[in-house]
Amino acid sequence: GEMTPPFEWAEARLGISKYEGEWPKSTQVFARGIDAMGWASQEVPRAAPGCRSTNACASGCPTGAKRGMSRAIWPEARERGARLVTRCRVHQLLFERHRCIGVLAEVEVDEGRRVLARIDADHVIVCAGPTETPALLRRSGVKFHVGETLRVHPMLKVAARFPETIDAQDSVLPLLQVKEFWPDVSLGGAFFTPGHLALGLSDNWPETSDRMARYRNMASYYVAVRGAGRGWVRPSKLGDGATLLHYDVGPEDLKNLSRGLGRLASLLLAAGAEEVLPAVRGMPVIRNEREAVRWLDEPLPKANLSLTTVHAFSSCPIGERSDRCAADSFGKLRRYENLYVNDASVLPDSPGVNPQGSVMAFARRNALHFLNQIS
DSSP states (O other), rough: OOTTTHHHHHHHTTOOBBBSSOOHHHHHHHHHHHHHTTEEEEEESSSSOOOOOOTTTTTTTTOOOOHHHHHTTHHHHTTOOOOOOOOOEEEEEEEETTTTEEEEEEEEEEEEEEEEEEESSSOOOOHHHHHHHHHHHHHHTOTTOOOSBBBOOOOOEEEOSSOOOOGGGGOOOOOOEOTTTTTTTTEEEEOOOOOHHHHHHHHGGHGGGGGGGGGGEEEEEEEEEEOOOOOOOOOTSSSOOEEEEEEEHHHHHHHHHHHHHHHHHHHHHHOOSEEEEEEEEEOOOOOHHHHHGGGTOOOOGGBBBBBBBSOOESSOOOOOTTOOOOOOOSSBBBSSSSSEEEEEOOOSOOOOOHHHHHHHHHHHHHHHHHHHOOO
């Protein structure tokens, strides 16, 4: 109940809605497979009211329909006095005992000329994301439960070739998600361009490169698993500002990825796909149900998986368990009077769904709590 108002605020501010036009072909064939399997599914609502299906979500919406921070939040914040400093990289937080007094940052002041600057602050809120927030904190000496519990949603992508023209490269990504096996496993549609297809085929390029000539008949889909493993985040010891990441794909992840592939391949074949090409080195193309369902029982070769993820979180978990959490329930870091985190790193566990809505709702809730505390 407490989280309902911030969720509603975020959804209204970002114009969360379903796709307004006719489903693109890549969605239609996916729906055909879902119906054939009789599985539960839903259309994924997005922050893109008025989407014109330009398929540029990953590189920047050319029509402005995708409502991110730059369109939905920052203009009003600047009108209310917020100052946005661009071309600025924070290297370290500055402290006096248990107070963070500001940051040391490298700022570009003229074209190509950068200077080190100290920016003083009464309160510091770190929102650099689930990898860079713990890296910055640890680089600054803040290590208590920081960067020890990185969680991700491991994803395995497949390409499917259909007898009919799909033209997935010219439309928004497939809009449906299978919920039958949630929260452990989700099946959905992936962003598609000829370049992304080539990357997905690259592990078996000598055998699959000829499919590039048929890219208009192809689309990409994914298996995403909740992620039972743990990882860590560390700043590089070389002083180059790089961040080191590690995540263990454990037995449960591998089991769910394997079963998810068997189910996704079965769905796509039922949808009419002539072949399914997983991003797994050395794996033969899947052309029939028998070749698909073997992965319901057999584990995929872990070392040959080309996994991806676009969801990372939980590297600075919040909560009242001081033996587990980096910050309290509102993001205030333990052992510090005025230092906070407020981004995807605060989620205390893997949600098994796209975490963006939860991240925004927590951010709103925690920001309001912060303002009430200092007022």
